[in-house]
Amino acid sequence: MASSLSSIILQNQKASAMTQPDPHGPLCDTPPEHRAPAYFACLINDAERLMQYAAEIGLDVSNETRHAILSARAIYPAEWTEEAAANLLAAVTTLANRLKPVTAESLKAYHDDTRPTVRSYLRIAIVLACIIIPVSVASFVTSALSVAVNADITKANALAVKLRAQLGPPQGPGEALAPLPKGLSEADLISDLQDYASTVRILNARARKLNYFIIPFHRIPSEDTGTPEQRKQRFELPIGIPDPIAARDNITNTYQDVRYFAQSILTDIAVFYGAITSCILxxxxxxxxxxxxxxxxxxxxxxxxxxxxxxxxxxxxxxxxxxxxxxxxxxxxxxxxxxxxxxxxxxxxxxxxxxxxxxxxxxxxxxxxxxxxxxxxxxxxxxx
Structure with missing residues (x-):
């Protein structure tokens, strides 16, 4: 039993040795004069790819070319001859000239390298999109808000100067209310005060939005902290506006802190996003x-x-x-x-x-x- 098992193993080893390709030739037991170089195996595969593509597109291939390729496949590597190698090279040359610019390498890549290439390009595009889209959106939003904040500051400055010219300097404690200047209606004065207070509130809201787009965040003005009632007293006009000068001064005190807050954020936004827009994007x-x-x-x-x-x-x-x-x-x-x-x-x-x-x-x-x-x-x- 043991002798029969050893004989079977020996036969299998001999069979595997006969089918094991040598790195310098087709078969170990093939005589050296009949051993084919290893690169002819790749050349036969390329020739078959070219011939298959020619058949797919309806290109007529001569019998000599077809026979040279099929014969090379049939006799390689055991019965390889110099004549078979020469015929194969001539057939591949003929097919390559007729199928230009298609090559055996491009046909191989068409079947083997399509998905890896698409995946690599898609991966690069996704990574770039994940960076470009948020940064572009942030740059667009900050740019639009910065323009609006600058416009609000310009408008509030003009209203502050106008109300100072209309109502005069601040009044001391206990002073009686000064009469309105001649030619100035109460409706126009109230409209300017309301516009002034509304502009300061809008400026503060936009500056707080801009504050989310920079790191580190700026400290919010003290007028924008506290209870809702305290914030209302600092940003809103009193009902009926019994004292226009006091109402103007209250809004002006709030506006000075809000303007400093907004201008500090504008400076950081201009530096940070200016560098991104000019150097990174x-x-x-x-x-x-x-x-x-x-x-x-x-x-x-x-x-x-x-x-x-x-x-x-x-x-x-x-x-x-x-x-x-x-x-x-x-x-x-x-x-x-x-x-x-x-x-x-x-x-x-x-x-x-x-x-x-x-x-x-x-x-x-x-x-x-x-x-x-x-x-x-x-x-x-x-x-x-």
Whole structure:
């Protein structure tokens, strides 16, 4: 029983040894003069891919080409000959010339590298979108609120000056109410006071919204703290406005603290989001433009089956980032007297067409070099 089992194991080892491919040849027991180089196995696979694609698109392949490929598959590797290798190389050359720009490598990538490539591009696009969308929204909101806060400060300043001219200086304690100046109606005065108090309340509300977009937060004015009744006394006019001067002074005291609070936030917003808009967002938009270009090129190449993975795509992202950083150094680019391109849109275009942008820079550099050469001609050498 043991001898029969050992004989079976020995037979299996011999069979596996006969089918085990040698790294320098097809079979271990094949004579050296009939061993085929290992790269011919890949060449046969490429030839079969090309022949299959030719059949799919209805391209007529000669019998010699077809026979050379099928024969190479049938005799490889045990009965490999120099004539079979030559016929295979000639067949692959013929198919490659007829199927240009489709290649065996692109056909292999069409079947094997499609999903990994799409996933990598999709992953990059999602990461960029997760950064660009919140930052762009925050920049847009802060920009709109900053413009509104500046307008409120300008309006409140004008109302404060107007009410000071209409009502005069603040009254001391115990002084009688001064009569209204001639030509000033009570309705106009009350309307200005209400507009003044409303502008201060709106300014405070917008400044508090802006405070959420910066870190660290600014301290809220003391007038905006306490109970609702205390806040109402500081921000609202008294019912009936029995003393217009006291009401004006109360709102002015509140406005001074609110204005300081708002202007401090505006300064931080301008620095923080100005740096993001000028230095970070152009780079991100340029990378997004490159991602859009690669996806569009991938779609076209997959349709024509000419896509091949390339390490140059990684370099393209780096070049786009450099171009976006350069674009962030400039302001709006004027296309015509009535149209201009903002830097972020131009950064996206630079990322989408990196080659065009750097060709433009090279042409600009040549123009500067030409002008410098024209302004400094070489000195003339006279006769000895």
């Amino acid at each position: 152009p780079v991100l938009y340029a990378l997004l433009g490159t991602c859009a270009y690669l996806l569009r090129s991938f779609e076209d190449q997959m349709g024509s089956r000419t896509f091949t993975p390339s390490a140059a795509n990684s370099a393209r992202f780096l070049i786009a980032a450099i171009g976006g950083a350069i674009i962030g150094l400039f302001n709006n680019f004027t296309v015509s007297p009535d149209a201009s391109i903002p830097p972020l849109a131009l950064a996206f275009l630079v990322g989408y067409a990196v080659d065009v942008f750097f060709a433009f820079l090279e042409g600009l550099l040549k123009a500067f070099t030409r002008n410098a050469s024209a302004s400094n001609p070489p000195p003339k050498v006279g006769p000895a």
